[in-house]
Amino acid sequence: MEPLSVDALNSIIRRIVRSEELLANIWVLGEITNFRPHNSGHRFFSLTDGEATIRSVIWRGDVQDFPFDNGERVLAHGHVDFYPVRGDLQFVCDFIRPEGVGLEAARFEQLRARLEDEGLFDPSRKRKVPVYPEYIGLVTSESGAALHDVKNVLSHRWPLATVIFASATVQGETAPSSIVRALAQLDQQKVDVVIIARGGGSSEDLAAFNDETVVRAIFSSKVPIVSGIGHDTDLTLTDLVADVSAPTPTAAAQRATPDKHDILENISDYGRMMTSNLNSILRRELLNVENLVHRFKLKVPVVSEYLTSTDALLLRFDNNIAEQMHEMEINCDKQDVRLNVLDPEATIARGFSVIEKSFKGEKIVVTRIKDVNPDEVLDVSVKDGTFPVKVV
Known part of the structure; x- marks a missing residue:
């Protein structure tokens, strides 16, 4: 085998270190020594347990508000890396807490900080629960008390909704994957809101609800x-990512639904309000009618005056007509007398006679001697008849 250069050797070591999964995600408990902050904001130090030491660093972007100092015993999370140029093996931290926090609590804080940086807990992305949900999804254990508690509350508060139950294991190693499957199942259903519930327990019992896969499935x-989830004092990452968080399963059912009694009371209030408004409108319109009637009554005397004036005019008209008719009767009588005087028959009746002759086919009255000729036949009309005479 050919000898290796130092660079080649260090490159192999780095490749081996970075390919080892165990070194990619580890927690280390140790005491800080050789602590020295850098102007760039990075923190360089060593971790030791009294038996061994490893160089460590936490980059500026991962530095939390923690007073690093020599002699502090801490619980740190990160990965191991190798730097070929200096041949240094380093522990690169991304999260660090005092030793007293405990491993599970430190893991919780580390995951919480990371997910919060990604925006999973951002209040602005949280959605409002529908006011009147028709279909409610429920994720919980089919054997737990939470199932009974939630269904009982839903049946009393909002019986109009249909509950679609997706059973899930809520405790143990298989719980995270079971909860994720239940959520995926409901995502394919026609639901308006999903309740995820579990009764109280220890932090280990509630661990599934701090699992990253569960949190991302909810998101x-x-x-x-x-x-x-749990009781009032329990806080899980599921509560932080949920659109609405309630302290207990019962409270979750209450916050997911309206109360039918409140709705019925609101309907009654609206009914009373509508009745009151209608009565107000009727009273106002009745007052308007009464005002119109009053105004009309004020105008009635004027109308009566017009009617009286009209009656007077009619009476005057009748009187004028009567006077004119009387005058006409008198004139007619006068004319009748005159006509009687001029009537030839009346004249004959008084002893006079009328002499007529024929002239060009018509009868004409003879008023002068020169109008007749000898031997001409004339007609003489007297009171009791007409007889002919011959002119001599």
């Missing part, structure tokens, strides 16, 4: 998620 849900 990716198509519909709003309401969480109700």
Whole structure:
């Protein structure tokens, strides 16, 4: 085998270190020594347990608000890397907490900080729960008390909704994958909101609800998620990523639905309000009618005056017509007298006679002697008839 250069050797070592999964995600407990902050903001130090030491660093972007100092015992998370130029093996930290925090608590804080940086807990992305959901998805254990508690609350508060149950294991190693499957199942259903619930327990019992896969599944849900995990004092990453967080399963069911009694009371209030408004409108319109009637009554005397004037005019008209008719009767009588005087028959009746002769086929009255000729036949009309005479 040909000898290796130092660069080639260090490159092989780096490749081996970076390919080892165990070294890519580890927690280390140790005491800080050789602590020296850099102007760039990075923190360089060593971790030791009294038996061994490893060079360590935490880059500026991962530095938390923690007073690093020599002699501090800390719990750090990160990965191991090798730098070929100097031949240094380093522990690269991305999260660090005091030793007293505990490993599980440190893991929780580390994951929480990372997911928060990604925006999974951002309040601006949280969705509102529908006011009147028709279909409610429920993720919990089919054997747990949470199932009964949630269904009982839903049946009393909002019986109009249909509950679609997706059973899931909520404790143990298989719980995270089981919860993710249940959420995926409901994502394919016609649901308006999903309740994810579990009763109280120890931090180990609730560990599934701090699992990263569960948190990301909730974040990716198509519909709003309401969480109700444990008791009032329990806080999980599921609560942080859910659109609405409730302290218990019962409270989660309450926050996911309206209360039918409140709705019925609102309907009654609206009914009373509508009745009051209608009564107000009717009273206002009745007042308007009364005002119009009053105004009309004020105008009635004027109308009566017009009617009285009209009656007077009609009376005057009748009187004028009567006077004119009387005058006409008198004139007619006068004319009748005159006509009687001029009537030839009346004249004959008084002892006079009328002499007529024929002239060009017509009868004409003879008024002068020169109008007749000898031997001409004339007609003489007297009171009781007409007889002919001959002119001598």
